[in-house]
Amino acid sequence: MSGPPSGMVSPTGCPVSERAAAFTPFEGDYQLDPAEALRWARAQEPVFYSPQLGYWVVTRYEDVKAVFRDNILFSPANALEKVTPLTPEAAKVLERYNYKLERTMVNEDEPQHMERRRLLMDAFIPEKLEKHEPMVRELTRAYVDRIVDRGHADLVKDIFYEIPLTVALHFLGVPEEGVEKLRRFAVAHTLNTWGRPTPEEQLEIVENVGQFWQTANEILDTMIADPTGEGWMYDTVREHRKHPDIVTESYMRSMMMAILAAAHETTSNATANAFWILLNNRNAWDEICENPALIPSAVEECLRMGGSIVAWRRVATDEAQVGGVTIPKGGKLFIVQASANQDAAHWENPDEVDIYRDNAAEHMSFGYGAHQCMGKNIARMEMRVFLEEFTRRLPHMKLAGGQRFENLPNISFRGPSHIHVEWDPAENPERRDPALREGGVVFPIGAPVRDDILRRVRVQEIVEEAEGVKRFVLADLSGRDLPRWSPGSHIDVVAGDVRRKYSLCGPPDTPGTLEISILREEDGQGGSKHLHDTLKPGDTLSIAGPKNHFRLDETAERYVLIAGGIGITPILAMADRLKARGLPYVLHYCGRSRGTMALVSRVLRDHGGAVRLHVADEGTRLDLAEAVADVAPGTQVYCCGPERMLDALQDMAEHWPDGALHFEYFSTGASGLDPAKEHAFTVELRDSDLTVEVPADRTLYDVLKSTGIDIPMECGEGLCGTCEARVVEGEVDHRDRVLSKAERAKGERIMSCCSRAKGKKLVLGL
The missing domain is CATH 2.40.30.10 (Translation factors)
Known part of the structure; x- marks a missing residue:
């Protein structure tokens, strides 16, 4: 437990625990490893009030995702709010520069946010990003050429800062002069917004911030005078001329400065984090050297374990519940993506680097929902090129000894100041085969295949x-x-x-x-x-x-496990775990005959006292109603078996406490999509302000994915629940094997890989 109350109370009057009262993101453990620093919170107090920060801290995956999903109830208005208020002296410095940073895409509310996002999104779609890959490749190759025969490098200083900045300027259409000045400005912007500088440090920082604002506006003025150039900021200027009421001048000026910082700092840090992680996990590095096809999944795993954005912020527009905790209207939330990305309730082996983790792209490092990072696929593309070039040309590169991870002190962004590496140039593969310099694998833009x-x-x-x-x-x-x-x-x-x-x-x-x-x-x-x-x-x-997708809740008072036939496989693993923990359980195992019952010898050997065998040809069939006759609060029932058994249990569970029944089907029983028997329907995506048509010959998931909605999917059969979407309006034709009858009756969720609309329209919270 988190210890006795600290004597402090939250704004809702609830006691603040000792651990919550002591939490600070500005120093100590959080700066070293934010996910590890909040391990206690994920386990004991997943949503807590931090008096030192003045925010409710959200640490678990599902809660972080829920906050991101609802950008109406949880406004992004405070995303760029200064954590440390300016002193009057620092404020006067910014006034001298006429500094007026207002709303940008990351901290803007609806409907303005989506109106602008729709107008400015075109350059970020995968097919438009493909043209930038050769430039990133050529630039990376040229920078590696500078160091390949040197035998040592500081990857951050020599590679990972300059290339993402050059790419960002190219994408935006900004001249590349003054790169070092822009780097200094970006650091100042980070510390000014998310750091805790002293009053003396603030004065130096705001001088740089003021100059950053001035420089950004000079660049924008040049673009406005002649908007015929190529690049995203030129696109923005042209959209301003066509839609001045949507893409306003004040918006352009704020966005110009914000994008100059965000477009490269995040990618630079994420890349440096990825190399730090992989070079510290040599098996993973060696495997991608041997098999470059794993690079896209390695990038996602590194974004999960070491994304450059550690945490983001929201403010509640009304009283809300997050993880069972009441957040008052106006309450500020500190949503820690780094913690969510290592939540054991969502990830298997969350603390281990596993480049084969095929759901790693579900990480929260790019955010989620309507405000998900627009530049995510640029970052992915750059990181893949970096890894592909280095693993091909310098696979023997290793970290130099005696260094540690040093990060710019702030609450939201994370990346090492230096990564010193070394290698023996005599062992460079291209000395044996010069053609290796010109090789390279080009990966499709977007999430991994x-x-x-x-x-x-x-x-x-x-x-x-x-x-x-x-x-x-x-x-x-x-x-x-x-x-x-x-x-x-x-x-x-x-x-x-x-x-x-x-x-x-x-x-x-x-x-x-x-x-x-x-x-x-x-x-x-x-x-x-x-x-x-x-x-x-x-x-x-x-x-x-x-x-x-069939996770055991280990907090119950009693367990009833029921297995039919081959359904014993997940149920036996649950029994093993409950026995190891000393938790009370009974295991009902049903089959036609002992000879057909898999693992029966181990079941009896390891769980004899808790086992009830029900063998049809021995006349000991299971009386299902009797087996679950006393499902009281605190009892959890887990079942895997034939369809008729699970259907019967769902009927019985209508009178049980909520959440008492957990089940897993063998298969969907579905025969696939038959266009001759389907009808087309319309789907309104409420959070994205889009409307799409789902024809009779395509699944809802396929249409969502082609529209650019990032929604994961694994089984494609309605068995796992990965592709779930929230239903706002409309009646669902449920075809999955994930939702219970009670959940289907509520009509609040749909599995997009298989289920459809009963009528002509659905409204989804996507």
Whole structure:
């Protein structure tokens, strides 16, 4: 627990805990590692009031996402508000420069925000960004040429600051003169907005901020005088001439300064963070050197573990609930993306760098919702080029000893001041093969391609577990440990054209390998038969994961576990965990005969006293109503089994406490999209102020993705819940196997990969 109350109270009158009272983001642990510094909060007090900051601090993934999602209730108006108020002397300095930074795209409310965003978004769409990749590649190659035979470098000073700044200026259409001055200005802007400088430091900082404002406006004046140039700021000037009431002059002047800082600082820091992470995790670095196709997923994992934006801010426009905590109207929120990105409730092995993590793109480093970073795909593209060039030309590069991560002290941005590296030029691969300098892999613009993020494993052992059931033990090809996993997790197995999900079921005392048990289904889609009939020990497979959409809540007082047939696989892992923790549970395991019941020997051996076997041919069928007759508050029921069993449980659960039932289906039972039986419908995207048409031959997910809406998807079958969207209006034709009957009746959520509109229109919170 977080300890006794500190004697302080929040603005709502609630006691402030000792840990919350002591929290400061300006120094100490938070500056070293913000996610680690807030580990206690994610576990014990996920939303807390910080008296030192004057904000409610939000630390868990789902809460951070919920705040980002609702930009009406949680306004971005305070995103650029100075954390440390200016002294009167510093304010006079800015007055001398006629400094008038007002609203920009990051701190603007609706409807103005989306009106302007729509007009200015065109240059950021993937097909428009492709033309910039050759310039980034050529620039990076030229900078590497400068150091490749030197044997040492400071990557931040020599590479990662100048190239993103040059790229940003090119994209904006700004002349490249005065690069070093712009760097000094950007640092001052960061400290002025998100730092805690002393009164004396403020005077020096605001001089630079004032000069930054002056320089930005001089550049803009030149563009306004002749708006025929190329670049995003020229686009903005032209839109101002066409729509002066939407893209106002004051908006352009504020945006000019803000974008000059944001367009390169974030990418520069994110790139430096990525190299720091990968060079400190040598296995990951070596793997992308060996397999460049992993670079896009490595970038996403580095953005998850070390995004350049640590935290952002919002203000409540009305009383609101976040994570069960009441935020008063006008309450300020400090939403810590770095903490959300390592929340164990969302990520498997959140503290480990795993470049095979195929859901890493769900990180919050770019924000979420209507205010998601417009430049995210520029940053991705630059980071991929940097990694591809360095891993190809200097794979033997390593960190120099005796250095530590030093960051500019502030609450929101993170990146090392220096990264000193060294290598032996005699070992440079291009000395043996000069053509390596001209190589390079060009990746598609946008989020990683899911099918490229696959880990190769070896089939170590195959065991006949029961009639028609085989257990496969998988090991890493290089002998490394495979990832740890939590009860309810699954992996995707990919063999040829087959991609299927299988729950992990190995005993908890076998780290380093993964185990799945597969039932051979004669009437299935062919995946199980293929794996049963063709795999043998020593063969290799590709897998994705582990991932968990059937997570065990370990805070209940009592557990009822129910497994039907091969549904024992996730349920057994849950029983193992509950036993290890000493929590009370009963395990009901049903099957046609003992000979067909997978893992039954281990079930009885490890959980004998808690097991209730229900074997049809022995006359001990499960009485489902009796098994769940006493579901009282504090009881959690987990079930995986045949469809009829889960449907019956959902009917019974209508009278249980909310959230007591958790289930997982084997399959959707759906036959796919049949355009002849579907109808087209309209979808209004309320948060994005867009309207799209979903034709009879396309899924809602496909249309959303093609529109540029960043929405993740994994299974494509309505089994995992990843592609969920919030329903504001309209009736849903639910076809998923994620939502309970009660949740479907509420009509508040839709799985976009499979479900559709019953009528002609849906309104979604996207």
